[in-house]
Amino acid sequence: MVSIDGFSCIFRIIDDKSWLKCQFHDADQTSIKKPDELEISQKDFAPLSANSDMPLDRIQGSLLGLTIGDALGAHVEFRPSSYLAANPVKDLVGGGTWGLKRGQFTDDTSMALCLANSLIACQGFVPYDQLLRYKWWYRHGYMSSTGHCFDIGAATRESIEEFETRQRKFAYDHNILLEEMDALSNCDLLQAFDVYCSKEGVAGNGALMRLAPVPLFFWQRPEVAVDYSGISGKITHGDKRVYDACCYYGALIVAALKGATKNQLTSETFYDEHREWFGDEDLHTDIIAIARGSYKKSGGYQDGIRGKGFIVNALEAALWAFWSDKDSFETGVLNAVNLGDDTDTTAAIYGQLAGAYYGYKKLPKKWSDCIYAKDFILCVSSWVTYEGEIWFKNQKVPGISTLINSFDNTLHNSRPGDSINLTTQRMRASLEATSGLDIALGTIVRKAIDPNGRIGDFYDGWQDCVKDESSVHRQQKG
Numbered sequence: 001m002v003s004i005d006g007f008s009c010i011f012r013i014i015d016d017k018s019w020l021k022c023q024f025h026d027a028d029q030t031s032i033k034k035p036d037e038l039e040i041s042q043k044d045f046a047p048l049s050a051n052s053d054m055p056l057d058r059i060q061g062s063l064l065g066l067t068i069g070d071a072l073g074a075h076v077e078f079r080p081s082s083y084l085a086a087n088p089v090k091d092l093v094g095g096g097t098w099g100l101k102r103g104q105f106t107d108d109t110s111m112a113l114c115l116a117n118s119l120i121a122c123q124g125f126v127p128y129d130q131l132l133r134y135k136w137w138y139r140h141g142y143m144s145s146t147g148h149c150f151d152i153g154a155a156t157r158e159s160i161e162e163f164e165t166r167q168r169k170f171a172y173d174h175n176i177l178l179e180e181m182d183a184l185s186n187c188d189l190l191q192a193f194d195v196y197c198s199k200e201g202v203a204g205n206g207a208l209m210r211l212a213p214v215p216l217f218f219w220q221r222p223e224v225a226v227d228y229s230g231i232s233g234k235i236t237h238g239d240k241r242v243y244d245a246c247c248y249y250g251a252l253i254v255a256a257l258k259g260a261t262k263n264q265l266t267s268e269t270f271y272d273e274h275r276e277w278f279g280d281e282d283l284h285t286d287i288i289a290i291a292r293g294s295y296k297k298s299g300g301y302q303d304g305i306r307g308k309g310f311i312v313n314a315l316e317a318a319l320w321a322f323w324s325d326k327d328s329f330e331t332g333v334l335n336a337v338n339l340g341d342d343t344d345t346t347a348a349i350y351g352q353l354a355g356a357y358y359g360y361k362k363l364p365k366k367w368s369d370c371i372y373a374k375d376f377i378l379c380v381s382s383w384v385t386y387e388g389e390i391w392f393k394n395q396k397v398p399g400i401s402t403l404i405n406s407f408d409n410t411l412h413n414s415r416p417g418d419s420i421n422l423t424t425q426r427m428r429a430s431l432e433a434t435s436g437l438d439i440a441l442g443t444i445v446r447k448a449i450d451p452n453g454r455i456g457d458f459y460d461g462w463q464d465c466v467k468d469e470s471s472v473h474r475q476q477k478g
Contacts, residue, residue: 017383019044019376020121022136032141035113035373045379046386054389055219055257057359060381062212062253063112065329065355067377068092068367069347070108070209073337074100077151081301081340089337092367103370104145107152108209108348113143113380115232116213120383123391125214125228127195127235131163132182134236145372153206153309155198159236162197198238205314207233207242208249209345212352215253216381217388222277226251237311244287245315249353251277256356265357266323268293286312295320300335307339307346314342318349322357329354330364 019038025031048056075096076089094102114133122129136142138149138160167181170193184190214232218225229250230243251274252265271291295316297303305320306313317339325332332354336347355363
């Protein structure tokens, strides 16, 4: 067992999940295998017990809810509210903005699948691997319903390109071949790489649209799920409101998985009642206003609710749709789409929470059955459920004083200065109280172990295999 900075580093190779890899039809890597071409069958699903108390139905509901919202809004994306008032969306259809087939999805779902696949492949939260899979999507069409990245927000594109720039510089500075950077898993190197690839003030909704896999994976440790939700957004969108919006929405999804009622989820005191999940700093005032119920406007668009690309608008619009959906996913998701503008993303954000609340079995079957690569998404959902449970059980405390000290100096210390720091007296007391129990911290630090027990420094996410340090070719600076 290797211990770095007080954390036990464990990484299991998943040999039987070829669908996590970036696979191509040709040797020149010009034609990627799309999700529906990855030949998923029932044997590929996670081995969940029929008597398990894990919330599989809600987790499947959240990811399928996201996808349904995305697909419903795709054909009218960028259409203004005035157009949709005259031509409201009433059903799932193809064509329109992107010329997609009925049930195909856009960047919202593609990025959510990239994030989910990263959590499964790494058995935890590794921002570097998340960015890597976003790069695969951007450059190769990984997890795209068309095999191409055809829809990408400006902030997301800039952050991915900044990630590529940092990969090149990091490779040079550390004498690593550039082609080895996509296989990077050395603990020290991962911690040295700055994963915050966005500029300050970038506050688009692209961080929130893909969020669901994080709270779905870490829901059993709410304070960690909430913080990781924020970090997952901030690596591509640098504004504090992004971090806080993702934290708040992540908390709502966690609460939904735990069985909270709609009144509890939309309560103006939800934030206060779950304050221990959010760390020391208060949420940004714009997000506080939403938590206090600013979205509760019966007139919807007429009262100022907007389906815009600004994350504050997007969060407010999604919660308005959830609050006013009359206990019907179909009603809520159509209301989200018909706000206009960023139709697919508003509906996808709604679908994450509403799907977690209603569950997969209560989603409109007429739509869920038509979703592109539905079986693949359900398979991913099963592994998010399973690996999240394994992660929760296997995070052993190596020594609580060491853990608390190292917690101050690893992932959270690497964030920008305005990030929330979870190492409060309250959390320290919680850690001390759970000494000897499972704990969900430090997943960025790991060792890679292949099926034969060999320990390697590089995990090649592209090919899903370990590389020995001795096999990694190093550059020599001139």
